[in-house]
Amino acid sequence: LSVNNAMTADFLRSAYGGESMAHMRYLIWGDVAEKEGLPNIGKLFKAISYAEWAHAKNHFRELSEQKGDFTVAAGAVFGNTKTVENLQGAINGELHEINQMYPVYLETARFQKERGAEKSFHWALEAEKIHAKLFQEAQDAAKSGQDYQINSVHVCPFCGHTILNEAPDKCPICGAPKDKYKSF
Amino acid sequence: LSVNNAMTADFLRSAYGGESMAHMRYLIWGDVAEKEGLPNIGKLFKAISYAEWAHAKNHFRELSEQKGDFTVAAGAVFGNTKTVENLQGAINGELHEINQMYPVYLETARFQKERGAEKSFHWALEAEKIHAKLFQEAQDAAKSGQDYQINSVHVCPFCGHTILNEAPDKCPICGAPKDKYKSF
Ligand SMILES: [Fe+2]
Ligand SMILES: [Fe+2]
Ligand SMILES: [Fe+2]
Ligand SMILES: [Fe+2]
Ligand SMILES: [Fe+2]
Ligand SMILES: [Fe+2]
Numbered sequence: 137l138s139v140n141n142a143m144t145a146d147f148l149r150s151a152y153g154g155e156s157m158a159h160m161r162y163l164i165w166g167d168v169a170e171k172e173g174l175p176n177i178g179k180l181f182k183a184i185s186y187a188e189w190a191h192a193k194n195h196f197r198e199l200s201e202q203k204g205d206f207t208v209a210a211g212a213v214f215g216n217t218k219t220v221e222n223l224q225g226a227i228n229g230e231l232h233e234i235n236q237m238y239p240v241y242l243e244t245a246r247f248q249k250e251r252g253a254e255k256s257f258h259w260a261l262e263a264e265k266i267h268a269k270l271f272q273e274a275q276d277a278a279k280s281g282q283d284y285q286i287n288s289v290h291v292c293p294f295c296g297h298t299i300l301n302e303a304p305d306k307c308p309i310c311g312a313p314k315d316k317y318k319s320f
Numbered sequence: 321l322s323v324n325n326a327m328t329a330d331f332l333r334s335a336y337g338g339e340s341m342a343h344m345r346y347l348i349w350g351d352v353a354e355k356e357g358l359p360n361i362g363k364l365f366k367a368i369s370y371a372e373w374a375h376a377k378n379h380f381r382e383l384s385e386q387k388g389d390f391t392v393a394a395g396a397v398f399g400n401t402k403t404v405e406n407l408q409g410a411i412n413g414e415l416h417e418i419n420q421m422y423p424v425y426l427e428t429a430r431f432q433k434e435r436g437a438e439k440s441f442h443w444a445l446e447a448e449k450i451h452a453k454l455f456q457e458a459q460d461a462a463k464s465g466q467d468y469q470i471n472s473v474h475v476c477p478f479c480g481h482t483i484l485n486e487a488p489d490k491c492p493i494c495g496a497p498k499d500k501y502k503s504f
Binding site: 149152153155156157159160161163164189192193196197199200201202203204205206207208209210211212213214215216217221225228229232 | 373376394396397
């Protein structure tokens with residue numbers, strides 16, 4: 137749990153900032169969805185907020201030895217209106233992480249041989265791919281005036297893997313067993 | 321709920337980033353305190369994390385109309401070790417907000433006649449003053465090898481007002497009634 141390279145440390149801090157802000161806005165947008173009469177989309181937001189907590193926690197832990205105050209530059213999506221629009225913001229944020237941010241951070245961690253950061257970025261990237269799909273499905277439902285037709289959402293507390301209706305026997309990203317998943 | 325001035329909007333985004341990261345690190349440090357056998361300090365971290373959620377939510381709501389992707393620059397404290405040291409990080413972060421960040425943001429909102437942002441910054445500033453004191457008391461206890469001697473912590477979900485042992489009849493910062501407080 138120690139980072140030797142300044143660029144990887146910067147990217148971990150930036151990713152921590154981005155994940156912390158995503159965690160927060162999904163909590164807020166989850167409340168909006170509930171008030172709009174879309175409890176399952178609310179549940180999806182809360183579950184994915186928890187997955188972003190797992191990502192933030194992992195990045196923060198890799199920075200355990202880099203103590204002190206820093207100014208963090210991180211991407212965030214703003215806007216707080218109707219759920220269909222909030223979901224578009226969520227999709228845009230996830231796609232930026234999937235297509236731009238995490239691939240570059242991951243490549244840098246590999247290039248600088250930062251194994252802990254590499255794992256933390258890899259886990260987040262894999263989970264974000266699922267988040268983008270789930271938010272897209274939820275938006276398709278909301279656009280046709282319906283709630284998202286799901287029973288439950290299950291999230292791996294170690295890597296943020298997110299899956300509908302039932303947890304797998306073993307997390308496909310980090311290998312954690314089924315009974316560790318948190319259910320929403 | 322609409323901001324007309326770019327500087328106030330920038331400061332709201334920065335404050336949202338800072339509060340989101342504070343919310344997150346207090347969750348993480350709360351888990352550390354619990355594992356260290358300091359459940360009341362863990363409880364304090366979780367309660368104050370909830371207060372930072374209230375601040376982030378208020379700032380985010382003021383930015384409802386400023387939709388889109390932004391790069392946010394925001395202050396954050398890093399380091400993840402023993403609770404005595406984590407509490408020092410928490411105190412440093414709160415004192416920066418109390419002595420530097422929120423006074424300047426508040427002055428700017430007044431100068432630019434942004435009434436919504438003024439209220440959001442004012443509420444956060446008043447709550448942070450209490451947070452710094454509580455973290456200092458908790459650290460004094462931890463330094464002498466003890467847990468913080470408290471029963472419960474109560475937080476106003478509107479302004480983040482934080483108080484030990486019992487909620488007041490009326491929130492001294494925002495006026496919310498006692499039954500709205502969230503208890504930890
Ligand atoms: Fe994430
Ligand atoms: Fe995500
Ligand atoms: Fe996992
Ligand atoms: Fe705060
Ligand atoms: Fe605070
Ligand atoms: Fe209040």
